[in-house]
Amino acid sequence: MTTPDRDPAALRTEALDWLRRLNSGEATSADAEALDRWRTSSPAHAAEFAKAALFWNVLGDAARRAESDRAGSPSALRSGRQLVRRGFLVGGAALAASAAGALVLRPPLELWPSVAELAADYRTRTGERRQIEIEKLAAIELNTRTSLDQQALADGDVRVELITGEAAVSTHGGADRELVMIAGNGRIASREASFNIRKDGASVGVSCVAGMVTVSCQGREIAIRAGQHVVYGPQGAGDVTSIDPDAVVAWQRGLLVFRRAPLAQVIDEVNRYRPGRVILLDTVLGRRQVVANFRIDRIEDVVDFISKAMGIRTRSLPGGVVLVG
Structure with missing residues (x-):
């Protein structure tokens, strides 16, 4: 376990590593418990994770405008399968810990599974x-x-x-x-x-x-x-x-099929199949229509298609985040 007196820069790197792990699409309940231990080991750990997590939530006003509120009614968790302990949100640096805990329960931009998803029978x-x-x-x-x-x-x-x-x-x-x-x-x-x-x-x-x-x-x-x-x-x-x-049901054949679909809809669909997040910054560009088929096992081809075939600027950020427009 990392000691509380670590350099803030080192803790920040570790916090980003945790974000990448959560964002990998392979997070498990064991990962959630390990993150719990890491974050609660000191106020500095909790604060650095809060800062790193909030990075994803403050990518900019344009990103927030592009992301609609998709929050649904939370599913009740059976008490025996609760993944986040009561102590998860207490201790030093309470505000930072609470912010980070909320981001784990309701991930920003859906960058990693929520607690309800991790607790499901099948995932x-x-x-x-x-x-x-x-x-x-x-x-x-x-x-x-x-x-x-x-x-x-x-x-x-x-x-x-x-x-x-x-x-x-x-x-x-x-x-x-x-x-x-x-x-x-x-x-x-x-x-x-x-x-x-x-x-x-x-x-x-x-x-x-x-x-x-x-x-x-x-x-x-x-x-x-x-x-x-x-x-x-x-x-x-x-x-x-x-x-x-x-x-x-084209997804069952490993395909995404678009027939005169708005680019915004294409990006929403692609985000379900790739780690990270593709974020549309221009609502006007989002209305451009797309006619294309993409293979799910080559989902990154969509970003190349947007950049090269459609001539739209794309920028890559850490953690698989791509800005479009």
Whole structure:
């Protein structure tokens, strides 16, 4: 463990190393506990981590304008799996420690997993996909940076909660009960269907690929069928729209498909698959349309595409941060 009398510059380097580790997409509960020990070893450690973490949160007014508030309702953590101890936010340099603790609980610009994500039953890292089976009810493929909880109910049913991210779900027609999924302030039920569900902050989108899915939000029930899509959130559910199912689930084939998509939307999507953050500084540039396919296993090609094919200036900062515009 680092001693409290270390040079501030050395502590700052170590704090940045912690940020890079958290930002790597491979952070675990053991990393969270090790960071806890490092930060609480002295007031100087806590202060330097707070300064390093706040760096990401103050990249500039333009960056903050480009990043919309995606905070959703926090998922309750089971007490036995709490990753952050009560002592995490106390001790010397209380203000700095509290600031850093808040940044761990709600990471700035989503640069690393939140505590709720780290505590999930199933979680994928940056660029990772994972397939799971929910008893005999469904096969679920988790996309990048996705966290999902499975809960056994008193009546023997199973409920699945999508904490964040995206999943492709196929429910088995032979099951004697529905699969029930919770995401944000809504509920999705399916007995025999294939659908894609995605949660970004408080916004949830459900796309039906085959069969029929029932979406419930704020007392309203909506049945969507193959080729249909609905988005809901704190303000309720929107209208049912048509989608191209092949484009929606292209990620399962390792592709990102954009057809006249605004650059701002492209950047938001790319940020889910690469460590760090690409930040758009110019909202006018964000309206430029993009027609392209990108391979997820070569996601850095998107930054080159923006710079070379679109002729837009890009600047790289530590920790995988790229400024566009």
